[in-house]
Amino acid sequence: MIGQEYFTTRTDSLGSLDSTIYRLVSFDVASLQVLRLPVFVYADKDCTAVYAAPDTLWLRSPLPVTTRPDTLKLRDQTKVGMLQRTFNYPIFLLFIGSLGLLFLLVYWFFGREIDRQWRVFLLRRQHSDFVRAFNRFNRNARERNNTSEAEKAVVVWKQYLEDVEKKPFATYTTREIIDNIPDETLEGALKDIDRIIYGQGKSQQMDASLQTLKNVAQRVYRRHRLDIMRPTR
Structure with a gap:
């Protein structure tokens, strides 16, 4: 009213x-x-x-009476409109954030063990590459009685020790190597190989001397592997 x-x-x-x-x-x-x-x-x-x-x-309505057609009436046989695909950035960012959070949680609880296993894996692969190359040169030196192949085996052996021990074994003399790795059998093997390489002499112990170098590398590998796996406080 x-x-x-x-x-x-x-x-x-x-x-x-x-x-x-x-x-x-x-x-x-x-x-x-x-x-x-x-x-x-x-x-x-x-x-x-x-x-x-x-x-x-x-009641009298103040609205004007028109003959406008009903615009809400549904039309049939309309053409289908193709919608353009769009990238859902919020969902993508949420997914990336969830992965990052999961990675941080995993690293928080298992990061030290993951790092230890990764270092052991790299050390094992490095040792496998060395053994493969050393065995090839050793076999060639034995079968062909070639001093150059024995020299290549010694070079590979020194490079491996340098990478593992972090010392310049590639530039060390025989005396310097013995000072860093005290071993009577190693000293005899290096001297025998020096006579073969630099004296161009023959030796029945060449294969055994090269095997001694391989055994020393094997002990170095095991020692470093134990150091990595040893739990830290």
């Missing part, structure tokens, strides 16, 4: 008549609506509501 107009009471032999006019606003789209209003009879302590008979209201 947005307004109300009152009229003076009229009284005749039939009784008194009160009248009023209401101005209403409705948000219902129906053009016909039913309304029933009460009349309150006041007393000293209370009042009584007396309802009139229901009446029908004819």
Whole structure:
């Protein structure tokens, strides 16, 4: 209700008549609506509501009437529109972050053991490469009785010790090698090989001398492997 107009009471032999006019606003789209209003009879302590008979209201809409077609009506036989694929960056970043967090957790609990096993793996592969090359030169020196092949085996042996021990074995003399690796059998083997290489002499012990060098390299490998695997406090 947005307004109300009152009229003076009229009284005749039939009784008194009160009248009023209401101005209403409705948000219902129906053009016909039913309304029933009460009349309150006041007393000293209370009042009584007396309802009139229901009446029908004819509502007038202020909206203009148009003949616009219904735009919400579905159309049939429409063409299918192809949607362009897009990369889901939030999901990708979430996946990368989850992998990073998982890696950090794994490294936190097992990082030291992973590092130890990785160092053992590198040491084992390095030793396998040395054994393969050394055996090839040793076999050639034995089968061909070639001093140059024996010299190549010694060079490979020195390079391997230099990589593992972190000392310049490639430039060491026989005396310096013995000082760093005290071993009587090694000293005899190196001297025998020196006679073969530099003296161009023959030796029945060449194969045994080269085998001694291989055994020394094997002991060095085992010692370093034990050092890596030894638990640290």
